[in-house]
Amino acid sequence: MRLLLVEDDARIAQPTLEALREAGYAVTWAQTGPEGLEAAALGEFPLVVLDVMLPGMDGFQVARELREQGVDSAVLFLTARGELSDRVQGLDLGGDAYLVKPFAMPELLATLRALSRRERGAGAPRMTFAAGRGALDTVARTVAWDGAEVAVTGREYALLEALALSPERWFTREDLIDRVWGPEFGGEARIVDVYVRYVRRKLAPEAISSERGRGYRVER
Secondary structure, eight states, X not given: OEEEEEOXXXXXXXXXXXXXXXXXXXXXXXXXXXHXXXXXXXXXXXXEEEOSSOSXXXXXXXXXHHHHTTOOOEEEEEESOOOHHHHHHHHHTXXXXXXXXXXXXXXHHHHHHHHHHHHHOTTOOEEEETTTTEEEETTTTEEEETTEEEOOOHHHXXXXXXXXXXXXXXXXXXXXXXXXXXXXXXXXXXXXXXXXXXXXXXXXXXXXXXXXXXXXXXXX
């Protein structure tokens, strides 16, 4: 699932980015209020983790603007401002949850899972691919092949979800790096090939198609 993190403090953002990506989220990082508003207003992020004390525009203003524009992404406020009045204001402005810094990473991940369930709804948590042989439960973040659950890492799940969200589309290594590892990733793009091999070994070679010069995709 795609997630937008709006946080100006790199000391908090970097470990949070790492934990979220390890958990399988495709995370984009914005560092100012206006940058976060511009990204979130596209409506491409089901989840937005939003600091309150941001340069340029505070998180409450960002949330207000998003709701006025009709953006219905789930918003989790993540901030040091923990007074009752702040929490009430954040929720009244359209926030869905509020965590106070310093926070525990397991609590953040559990809150995001709860928001994901709320966003997806109980009736539509699954995506299928490879002629129905593969299935992703987007709430539990699990993968099944031929009806049997297969243990995958968070990064392997994120790779499959990125492909399954746009079946039949060819993704280059760079496309998948951006969606799965994030635009700040500084390693070799061939890490994508390594993870595709991991997934094929766990599922089947035909789970992910590849073509030289075009990249990777999954069939419907």
